[in-house]
Amino acid sequence: MAYTAIYRKWRPQTFDDVYGQPAVVRTLRHQIMNHRIAHAYLFCGSRGTGKTSTAKIMARAVNCLSPVDGNPCGRCDVCTKLSDESNMDIIEIDAASNNGVDEIRDLREKVKYPPTIGRYKIYIIDEVHMLSTGAFNALLKTLEEPPEHVIFILATTEPHRLPATILSRCQRYDFRRISEQDMVERMRVILTATGAHAEDEALQLIARSAQGAMRDALSMLDQALSFCDGNIGYTDVLDMLGASGTDFVAGLVDAVIAGDDGGALSLIDQAVDQGRDLTALVREIAWYVRDLMIVKSCRQPETMIWASQHQMDVYKAQADKLDERKLIAYMDILSVTDNQLRFAAQPRITVEMMAIKLCHLREESSMDAIVARMDMLEGKLDGLMKGTDTVGAEKQSAQTKPSQKTKPVPKELKAADKPPAQPASVQTEAKADGLNEVMRAWPAVLQAVKKEKMTVYTFLCNGKPAALEGEQLTLVFPEGGGIFAAAVEKDENRQLVEKAISDVTGEELRVKCITGQAAAHEPAKDVDIVEKAKELFGEDKVEVIDDET
Structure with missing residues (x-):
């Protein structure tokens, strides 16, 4: 049997398996339990946050003969048949490749036919913002008054590109980025089920690199399992991702704080020799400076930074040597460098110049000075x-x-010792x-x-x-x-x-x-x-x- 990627094999099958979207899950479950199902939904959010997975769960739940707390039971005849990708009642449409008026007209003709298995026929239109203006206009009337047996679920990463006439006809649900804690928890469940092992630091690095996308995290986990042969270590993940690691970045920040441009350039040379991605390095430094800013500004940084106690001590020691204005100046330089690297013919030179700017950032740049x-x-x-x-x-x-006092002229000073002509001077x-x-x-x-x-x-x-x-x-x-x-x-x-x-x-x-x-x-x-x-x-x-x- 062909191998199935982890993110596909472990796609959520019930609302309980959906991580990081409590508000969306709660609302949809209550709608199903109270039979208050709308005719059109709009799922918005960045990639890998569960929009399509939630749409498929919703499609099975509204057709399930005996839902359990709003979840599809997975055992009834309807759930079994709808789990088959070849069923005719759950139709997925990729709007990126079916974005013309003709495709929407064809859809309008097909919605007239009743479902073959369950009570509803579900149309899931992914990347709906890719539809043309004519296609949107052709969809309006059907979206506003579809047949009773039809439910539309539109998914998009760019809701601002949808016409207001489409937005007003749908119930909108915003999917937020998934937290690092939720991603690590999900990866732990998968590793336990597969019998594999991973260091906590390795999973945290994968979760941070995924930037809120569960699908990206599971794809990197799949790659790490192949790279490490079932035992995932922190250094192995660093090598796989081309990242430099927190200890390396901490050393580079120490050199910057000390104004040691030679030490900073030496570390960058070391990163280049090891084949590290310089763009990834700049973004790691930016994340590190962000953590320093949180440690500097917040009373309880542990609630916003997921780090070991040793790393938190390092953050606090470095943050004590910096003020907020300097950290903001660091972030400005890093942001400019990140943008420059997209078009840089010599990325190494760009990063080296960035390091020198950081090392020689003068205190006089602050407003007080x-x-x-x-x-x-x-x-x-x-x-x-x-x-x-x-x-x-x-x-x-x-x-x-400055604290030394100016010595006043003694009262006992004789007249002869005073300047004869300029006592007032x-x-x-x-x-x-x-x-x-x-x-x-x-x-x-x-x-x-x-x-x-x-x-x-x-x-x-x-x-x-x-x-x-x-x-x-x-x-x-x-x-x-x-x-x-x-x-x-x-x-x-x-x-x-x-x-x-x-x-x-x-x-x-x-x-x-x-x-x-x-x-x-x-x-x-x-x-x-x-x-x-x-x-x-x-x-x-x-x-x-x-x-x-």
Whole structure:
């Protein structure tokens, strides 16, 4: 006897055998039990989710002489005859190859004849979206008012391509993708019945590769049984599918996190030497990054990721080294690479360039870092326009930590030790140094506030340090930003900001919020603004233009 593929041999024979579609199965069973059978059904869903199998079960159940809880009994004379593929009461039509008006006209003529075995004649039209416009129009009247003995079951993977006039005449049932757990459970049942064995990791890999299609999973299981001779191992499935495996991808992600482009390229070279499919590798990395995002974002990732405890520990360790924005950036690069590989003449080069991009993804790409850099640049420009030597102050304090306090001028300083002509200038420079130190530490202050309360962080991002008078730090918010200033000055929020400043800088400062321009400062010492601009931006970037007007 010729060999029968597993997905055909183990096709569901009752609704109890249909995995992953509880809502559809429950509704159809109740209709059969209560004799409320419609004249037209539309089964929608992706490939391998059980549309045709459910249609065949439905066809036998509505004709069964003694259904059991809505299931065909499989023992009566009608069930026995309808199980024969040559019966004349269950007609399967492939709309992809019978999509013309003539075929539908022929169908309209045949529906007039009564069934030969049971009570109903069932027409199952698969891939119905492939019918032509003329064929749909020819089917409309028959679909709306068929003979009492006829039931239409339409199946499609693309319901959006069906005319609204067809959709309105059918009861629609959406078949969802089958979960990995359901597919593994079904494969376990089949392996137990056939006397074969498989590792849990091997079945999980097959289920994930099937992407929600039970038929694909059973086809891969059939192939694995032949490949492994009845004892399916994880590494054997990796070789069969051309996949790289979770451990390999984990090592590649470790190299990316460390910025080790050499290590990442070495692993890609290893995958190429082993004959791995590079497109499959990119998709494995994308799935891995997706798992990291779930671990990073969810309190109970175990409910969404099916992994061993060891692998979950690896996920958590890697997720702790990354933030959400970087993971999103990783996913963007992987998605672009996946699309590029479809048309790439040199897939290896494309994947290698992807690895380098991932390794050198800069932290400055995050919004917080960009805002911090803009604030720093604004502080330098303000100091430049006011004559404050912020560049020199930054160079002088580059080797000191932001938390170090600026030493005030001692009260006991003798008059002879003070600059004889510019006592006010010395005081101004000391204040400027203190303000510069706060501004340099401001990104860290923002991050400390963000960890405590996101709303206060959002308000605070709209302001910036403008003046430091003694122990009072003045924050300036833009015109129209009074609502942000008022929110920050609320006692609870202001105390949170002051605590963050104290933790980062070591200074006990009081915060005051104003809108518009900061209060006028004392005149600063004269500086050569051209020289400061060259020092800040580079001599080649500065051009001096005389304005004689």
